[in-house]
Amino acid sequence: xxxxxxxxxxxxxxxxxxxxxxxxxxxxxxxxxxxxxxxxxxxxxxxxxxxxxxxxxxxxxxxxxxxxxxxxxxxxxxxxxxxxxxxxxxxxxxxxxxxxxxxxxxxxxxxxxxxxxxxxxxxxxxxxxxxxxxxxxxxxxxxxxxxxxxxxxxxxxxxxxxxxxxxxxxxxxxxxxxxxxxxxxxxxxxxxxxxxxxxxxxxxxxxxxxxxxxxxxxxxxxxxx
Amino acid sequence: xxxxxxxxxxxxxxxxxxxxxxxxxxxxxxxxxxxxxxxxxxxxxxxxxxxxxxxxxxxxxxxxxxxxxxxxxxxxxxxxxxxxxxxxxxxxxxxxxxxxxxxxxxxxxxxxxxxxxxxxxxxxxxxxxxxxxxxxxxxxxxxxxxxxxxxxxxxxxxxxxxxxxxxxxxxxxxxxxxxxxxxxxxxxxxxxxxxxxxxxxxxxxxxxxxxxxxxxxxxxxxxxxxxxxxxxxxxxxxxxxxxxxxxxxxxxxxxxxxx
Amino acid sequence: xxxxxxxxxxxxxxxxxxxxxxxxxxxxxxxxxxxxxxxxxxxxxxxxxxxxxxxxxxxxxxxxxxxxxxxxxxxxxxxxxxxxxxxxxxxxxxxxxxxxxxxxxxxxxxxxxxxxxxxxxxxxxxxxxxxxxxxxxxxxxxxxxxxxxxxxxxxxxxxxxxxxxxxxxxxxxxxxxxxxxxxxxxxxxxxxxxxxxxxxxxxxxxxxxxxxxxxxxxxxxxxxxxxxxxxxxxxxxxxxxxxxxxxxxxxxxxxx
Numbered sequence: 001x002x003x004x005x006x007x008x009x010x011x012x013x014x015x016x017x018x019x020x021x022x023x024x025x026x027x028x029x030x031x032x033x034x035x036x037x038x039x040x041x042x043x044x045x046x047x048x049x050x051x052x053x054x055x056x057x058x059x060x061x062x063x064x065x066x067x068x069x070x071x072x073x074x075x076x077x078x079x080x081x082x083x084x085x086x087x088x089x090x091x092x093x094x095x096x097x098x099x100x101x102x103x104x105x106x107x108x109x110x111x112x113x114x115x116x117x118x119x120x121x122x123x124x125x126x127x128x129x130x131x132x133x134x135x136x137x138x139x140x141x142x143x144x145x146x147x148x149x150x151x152x153x154x155x156x157x158x159x160x161x162x163x164x165x166x167x168x169x170x171x172x173x174x175x176x177x178x179x180x181x182x183x184x185x186x187x188x189x190x191x192x193x194x195x196x197x198x199x200x201x202x203x204x205x206x207x208x209x210x211x212x213x214x215x216x217x218x219x220x221x222x223x224x225x
Numbered sequence: 226x227x228x229x230x231x232x233x234x235x236x237x238x239x240x241x242x243x244x245x246x247x248x249x250x251x252x253x254x255x256x257x258x259x260x261x262x263x264x265x266x267x268x269x270x271x272x273x274x275x276x277x278x279x280x281x282x283x284x285x286x287x288x289x290x291x292x293x294x295x296x297x298x299x300x301x302x303x304x305x306x307x308x309x310x311x312x313x314x315x316x317x318x319x320x321x322x323x324x325x326x327x328x329x330x331x332x333x334x335x336x337x338x339x340x341x342x343x344x345x346x347x348x349x350x351x352x353x354x355x356x357x358x359x360x361x362x363x364x365x366x367x368x369x370x371x372x373x374x375x376x377x378x379x380x381x382x383x384x385x386x387x388x389x390x391x392x393x394x395x396x397x398x399x400x401x402x403x404x405x406x407x408x409x410x411x412x413x414x415x416x417x418x419x420x421x422x423x424x425x426x427x428x429x430x431x432x433x434x435x436x437x438x439x440x441x442x443x444x445x446x447x448x449x450x451x452x453x454x455x456x457x458x459x460x461x462x463x464x465x466x467x468x469x470x471x472x473x474x475x476x477x478x479x480x481x482x483x484x
Numbered sequence: 485x486x487x488x489x490x491x492x493x494x495x496x497x498x499x500x501x502x503x504x505x506x507x508x509x510x511x512x513x514x515x516x517x518x519x520x521x522x523x524x525x526x527x528x529x530x531x532x533x534x535x536x537x538x539x540x541x542x543x544x545x546x547x548x549x550x551x552x553x554x555x556x557x558x559x560x561x562x563x564x565x566x567x568x569x570x571x572x573x574x575x576x577x578x579x580x581x582x583x584x585x586x587x588x589x590x591x592x593x594x595x596x597x598x599x600x601x602x603x604x605x606x607x608x609x610x611x612x613x614x615x616x617x618x619x620x621x622x623x624x625x626x627x628x629x630x631x632x633x634x635x636x637x638x639x640x641x642x643x644x645x646x647x648x649x650x651x652x653x654x655x656x657x658x659x660x661x662x663x664x665x666x667x668x669x670x671x672x673x674x675x676x677x678x679x680x681x682x683x684x685x686x687x688x689x690x691x692x693x694x695x696x697x698x699x700x701x702x703x704x705x706x707x708x709x710x711x712x713x714x715x716x717x718x719x720x721x722x723x724x725x726x727x728x729x730x731x732x733x734x735x736x737x738x739x740x
Contacts, residue, residue: 008715008720011638011639011640012594012629012637012639012640012674012676029638034638036596036636036638038632038634052422052634053719054522055633055635056522056541056542056634068232078520084540110232110236111233112234120571122601123553124600124601124602142238143232143234268613269566269613270566273566282518284564286566286567288565288571290571311608313521313536313537313609314518314520316520361566363564365564367518368518370518420570433615441604471509
């Protein structure tokens with residue numbers, strides 16, 4: 001009854017009779033391991049985990065996310081981070097010392113930011129920070145959204161997929177853990193980037209994807225020149 | 226998806242495209258998304274249609290039952306139009322009584338059917354002053370990906386055109402097809418960045434400054450209009466939108482609703 | 485429309501619609517049919533046509549409804565005006581409130597709500613055409629929609645009813661059998677046989693009730709296989725490179 005590499009499973013499917021195999025996306029009952037999710041069962045290093053096909057983004061400390069300012073209170077910006085939970089960006093976490101009255105001037109409603117998740121408590125209160133050179137507000141380029149469950153595939157093992165894309169597409173690309181992606185470059189390059197990201201999102205579960213994308217990119221470049 | 230908050234980057238991107246004369250979908254400004262129309266999908270209803278306009282999906286059901294006429298029109302049938310913007314169709318729809326958007330949509334669909342005189346209401350009299358056929362048009366939104374107005378209107382007329390009056394069920398004679406004598410078609414355009422575009426998708430609707438729906442009849446006359454949205458529209462744009470609406474109406478009528 | 489006299493529901497072991505006593509009506513299941521919803525399922529069970537959608541986990545409004553340690557589950561069952569014989573006034577009535585409650589209670593036991601404190605998982609079922617068994621159809625569709633939305637669950641839930649006509653227990657009664665038969669007993673259960681929905685109206689001896697439960701359980705088991713097959717088939721539909729290349733619009737990609 002062993003479910004191994006890349007089998008589609010549904011919640012409640014029996015994955016293993018060995019409770020020690022239980023990894024992410026699974027649960028143990030009566031010493032047996034079952035799937036919690038609709039997704040791909042994947043055996044890796046003695047653990048079976050189920051990779052979901054869909055699902056919302058749940059913030060974790062340390063994640064870098066792309067957010068949109070949705071409200072401004074006395075000393076906090078309320079940030080939409082594409083999650084059931086909103087992020088709070090306290091005025092002290094802005095890289096510059098500013099007055100509370102100046103808050104809308106620096107980050108107004110609808111502004112996009114790249115922020116780090118500073119802390120998440122047990123009630124899912126999410127604190128964000130911009131105190132880092134890499135972080136800040138996004139003014140140029142485009143921000144697109146994919147299903148957060150596809151982010152690992154877009155990044156690839158050790159960054160293999162994303163690094164290839166950055167190089168081949170000649171674009172600045174940043175993938176937020178929350179499924180939002182910032183792209184900046186020339187119009188045609190960004191258009192192509194969007195197309196590729198869409199293909200990756202749809203085919204995240206298939207094998208040989210990196211090669212297929214590489215091939216696709218080569219053909220597009222030939223077509224363009 | 227960020228439904229309640231409109232990002233500046235999104236607005237800028239759409240504006241940037243508009244300046245280049247483009248839309249995110251690659252459509253031209255007067256181009257409709259792919260339309261699919263299936264009628265007679267709900268057998269229990271007397272008429273029905275499922276409309277897909279791009280990813281927007283709307284189901285319309287028609288039920289025809291005998292009932293009392295309105296006192297001021299004792300010899301004609303009655304049309305009652307309702308729209309349910311059910312929460313299943315969008316994160317922006319909440320359960321509860323119809324909101325002003327739902328009511329506006331229903332009334333506009335109704336206006337198209339009624340003002341074009343598409344239904345021969347005199348033929349729907351059973352017993353003058355006492356009994357007439359009541360035609361219920363119920364719009365049920367399934368997936369709001371923009372422009373539920375045109376989808377609902379198309380569904381309504383398609384459902385009516387394929388409806389049967391169930392006279393036998395009520396011992397009032399033989400069943401007969403609902404008498405439809407005109408085919409109103411609604412077309413909607415939104416304005417953004419000084420440019421107007423037809424059949425807005427959800428993004429285009431969210432950035433729209435204003436919106437104009439025009440309902441035209443088979444002979445190219447206008448039988449209904451509604452401008453919505455809190456911004457002003459120039460007369461020039463209104464003229465041009467109306468011209469295109471008439472053409473679009475013809476196209477859609479010929480392609481999907483030809484008798 | 486009332487029928488006079490005694491109708492015979494069984495003739496030579498076959499029911500009015502040609503089925504055997506332990507046969508389900510034909511079922512059709514389509515996964516992921518709506519774009520706005522996080523998960524969705526269109527399901528037909530005989531002449532029943534239902535659409536289920538799941539939104540969530542998402543923020544709870546109004547705030548005071550939220551629970552600090554887990555997600556709350558809401559279920560709204562609604563019938564379209566044109567779904568029934570006589571046009572129904574839109575909006576909830578007492579029956580739809582009851583169906584919503586028991587349906588929610590049929591699914592909640594398997595949903596891992598502790599993963600999502602202070603949020604809500606909203607389940608919506610719209611009945612587009614009704615023909616006895618809409619609540620079981622709705623629960624079946626909702627279960628698939630929940631999986632489609634990526635909601636963690638201990639297992640799927642499947643639902644089926646048993647009825648009694650002409651002294652015989654039958655599986656998945658259709659409208660005539662429900663209206664003019666002697667009993668209707670809808671159940672929902674996990675594939676391992678734990679019951680999460682149980683209702684009954686009519687007249688059954690204890691022996692008949694137990695037989696009905698067995699019959700309904702077998703129906704649930706068959707439905708579970710169909711739900712699973714639909715979910716697995718849907719996955720293999722995804723990822724057609726050619727189709728993506730030619731796609732005009734970037735589906736799923738939204739510039740925000």
